[in-house]
Amino acid sequence: MSSLPPLPYNNWADTKDTLHLFLQMIGKVRLKAHPKLNHWWHVTLYPHVRGLTTGRIPYGDSGFEILYDMLDHKVLIGRNDGVQKSFSVSGLTVAAFYEALFSRLDDLEVPVKIVSKPYDNKSTVPFPEDHAPRAYDRQAVSDFWRALCRISSTFETYRTSFVGKQTPVQLYWHSFDLVVTRFSGRAHPLEGGTQADKEAYSHEVISIGFWPGDDSFQEPALYGYAYPEPAEMNQIALQPGSAFWAEKNGGALAILKYEDARNADDPAKEILSFLNSLYEGAAVKADWPLADLKHRSF
Known part of the structure; x- marks a missing residue:
C-alpha cells in the first residue's frame, strides 16, 4: 500500500478552491504582520503535525500564531500568553470564514487589516462579499x-x-x-x-x-x-x-x-x-x- 493517499483532482476540485481561499486569508495576515524577509519568505505557511501554520508572528512585545487544523477542520489562533480562540470551518462561506477569522483576531487584540480580496486567483470577489455556498469535503x-x-x-x-x-x-x-x-x-x-x-x-x-x-x-x-x-x-x-x-x-x-x-x-x-x-x-x-x-x- 502506498504511503501517499489518492488525490484525484476532479473529486475535490471545488473543495480545493475553498481551502485555497481560506488559506489566502490566513496567509495575508502573516504578510501584513510579519517583518519583511527576502523573496517573500515572510508570507508563507508551514506544514504542521495537524495542518498548516503561520508559525509565530511577532506582534508588538508579544506574538501570535494561526493554525489551520486539517484533521479537526478548525482554525486556532493563539497568543504568547496562552490565550486562544478557535472556530470550525466546515460549511462556512468565504465571507463567514473572513468574519470568524478577523473577529477573533480583534478579540485577541491583534487587529490586523489585510487587502481583503483574493490574490492571483480565479475568484475576484472580495472576501467579505463572497457569500456563495462552498464545497468542503x-x-x-x-x-x-x-x-x-x-x-x-x-x-x-x-x-x-x-x-x-x-x-x-x-x-x-x-x-x-x-x-x-x-x-x-x-x-x-x-x-x-x-x-x-x-x-x-x-x-x-x-x-x-x-x-x-x-x-x-x-x-x-x-x-x-x-x-x-x-x-x-x-x-x-x-x-x-x-x-x-x-x-x-x-x-x-x-x-x-x-x-x-x-x-x-x-x-x-x-x-x-x-x-x-x-x-x-x-x-x-x-x-x-x-x-x-x-x-x-x-
Missing part, C-alpha cells in the same frame, strides 16, 4: 494534508545535501504549492515583471515543488524549474523514467505526476530521485559551483 482536505506531510518529509531530506542558501519547506498560498528553492549565490535581477516577481527572482535559483493541480493541469504533480533557465534545460535526463518535460509560460518545467510517485514501490525514493536529477542537471547546465554547494558531514 473533510476527508479530501485531510488526505491533502497527509500528502503534504509525506512530501514535506521528502523535501526535508532533499534539503540536507545542500550547504548554500535555500528556503525552508514552505507553502506559497497565492499559487498553492509546497516549495523548496535553492540559490547559487549569484544575483540575476529580473527584467520587467511586477514588484512581486522582481522580489522573488532577484538571484539565480533552482526551485522544486508540489501542487495539487488546477484547471489547466488537472492532477497533482511534483515539479521543478530554474531561473534563469539555462540553454537546453529540457534536454536533461530526468529520473524516474515517468518524469517528463513540459512547457509553462514559455519555459521548461520538469514534471513527475503525483500518481506515478504514489504507485511506485517507494514513493519517497521516487520523488527524491526526481528532485536530485532535476537539480543536478540544471545546476550543471547553469554552471553552478556544485562542489562548493554540496553539504559534507564532518
Whole structure:
C-alpha cells in the first residue's frame, strides 16, 4: 500500500478552491504582520503535525500564531500568553470564514487589516462579499494534508545535501504549492515583471515543488524549474523514467505526476530521485559551483 493517499483532482476540485481561499486569508495576515524577509519568505505557511501554520508572528512585545487544523477542520489562533480562540470551518462561506477569522483576531487584540480580496486567483470577489455556498469535503482536505506531510518529509531530506542558501519547506498560498528553492549565490535581477516577481527572482535559483493541480493541469504533480533557465534545460535526463518535460509560460518545467510517485514501490525514493536529477542537471547546465554547494558531514 502506498504511503501517499489518492488525490484525484476532479473529486475535490471545488473543495480545493475553498481551502485555497481560506488559506489566502490566513496567509495575508502573516504578510501584513510579519517583518519583511527576502523573496517573500515572510508570507508563507508551514506544514504542521495537524495542518498548516503561520508559525509565530511577532506582534508588538508579544506574538501570535494561526493554525489551520486539517484533521479537526478548525482554525486556532493563539497568543504568547496562552490565550486562544478557535472556530470550525466546515460549511462556512468565504465571507463567514473572513468574519470568524478577523473577529477573533480583534478579540485577541491583534487587529490586523489585510487587502481583503483574493490574490492571483480565479475568484475576484472580495472576501467579505463572497457569500456563495462552498464545497468542503473533510476527508479530501485531510488526505491533502497527509500528502503534504509525506512530501514535506521528502523535501526535508532533499534539503540536507545542500550547504548554500535555500528556503525552508514552505507553502506559497497565492499559487498553492509546497516549495523548496535553492540559490547559487549569484544575483540575476529580473527584467520587467511586477514588484512581486522582481522580489522573488532577484538571484539565480533552482526551485522544486508540489501542487495539487488546477484547471489547466488537472492532477497533482511534483515539479521543478530554474531561473534563469539555462540553454537546453529540457534536454536533461530526468529520473524516474515517468518524469517528463513540459512547457509553462514559455519555459521548461520538469514534471513527475503525483500518481506515478504514489504507485511506485517507494514513493519517497521516487520523488527524491526526481528532485536530485532535476537539480543536478540544471545546476550543471547553469554552471553552478556544485562542489562548493554540496553539504559534507564532518
